[in-house]
Amino acid sequence: MDNATENFTTPQASTNSTSPSSGPATLEDGFEMFICCLNVLFGVPIHSYVIWLIVTERGSSFISRFFILNLSVCEIGNCLHGLVVLPAFMFSSLTAVSHFLLGLSITGRPLFQCLMCVERYLAVVHPVTFLKYKPLRYRLICSAAAWIISLGSCLSCFFILISFDFFIFTWFFSVQFLIFLSIQLFCLTAVLRALKQSGPGERGREREEENHMKRRAFHLILITTVNTLILFVPFVIFGFVIILTKRYLIAFYFPALFCYVVAGFIQPVVYLRSAGKLSCLCLA
Template identity: 85%
Template structure:
């Protein structure tokens, strides 16, 4: 779960905002505090549990879930952002620090989701290449590069937001959304196409096992893509509405943040369900 959207969509982004004591500002501050509390109280335990489950695994299970591990670590950083937003109400000096962690929600989460999708895509469409880069050292290399990109994004966020360049900020996350979504849609279509095809000489149990693997990869990429659409589409729309109208509609704002919160829970819920740790959905 992540609430890095809250700083951008507050009345500071609207030139029509009057004073901090006005009605809409007070209501939005209350909603912001409520959402950030949910972020910290539910996000930290959920992702910490996912991290613990993955770290305690051994062998190939740990390697195959390495990107999920990095995604959960990134989400813990997003939870830290929510905590900093809460503390910024008491200590305004922490506002800049909260801007820094916005990069994890804007770049970190979709980037690691893309790595997961590309991994599934290679496993289904290019299995030889997948086996070549299957060892853990390659995943560590890709993850390290991803964290460097996240660091650059975090630094960019703090520079843009401190400068109050909200138009640039909207283009900043919108372009990233289009890039990440395009990659995920490509992986989704490629795996779907592979799912409809059967390899030569396949029959019986072998064909069924391969189709099962393809279906799992397809559903994972589909769920990741849907979560990214839920995360970014309302976010982008709201950003452009604020820029064009110079107004912040509180009902629209709250709906966007709810979508953003829901999107953050999709991936850990999917993992916990696949690991058989989501007791309310565990099959008999």
């Protein structure tokens, strides 16, 4: 994920994590720098474009995409994290900033994805409750709470990694993953169950429109859940392999880092496709 992640899983990290430039560049460093460059070069433009599209929308469209807006802002923070990681290889003073921004990846991204899933879940399974809390002010409250939690995660990552307690960091990472994934799987299952049921006494057209809405909600929750799996599962496997074997296995690190970056591109591509900005992917 970054130099901090490498340190937390490397047995000898406690002796050299504060001086990333003290030795020659390793294969991991080169691959990590390449991935960070890839994330910055592609992540910043695509998420900036999504933010611009949402901000320039009017009416209910902006409200319905408010969580996507916050997710893209969080992803911009993740890209800034990549910008910090690159010079951190040469300037050890930036390592602390890198540790702090790591919380956006661990908590910010999946938290806003969960909010999107819960929103779709309420719209399909509990439409009355959804209409009650549909106004923008409730989304503002939820987003503000999410940002506060993400800030707390950033501070936690900073203090845990600065203290070189990398096993606690592994558990911190894994427990959050299990919580976020459980919420999304619950929403996915509930929407799928609702999708298989049809309301009594509905006309054909109304039933078709409702089923279309349910299918869209199911697809969104499915995509965000798969996105979470791609983001966290490889790193969780990587961390627990280190804990169990006491060995740094580079074969687990490279796929985990690659999946982390790829997961950041899934949600904006889905939004751009739904907005008709990717004509080649706008299939019927």
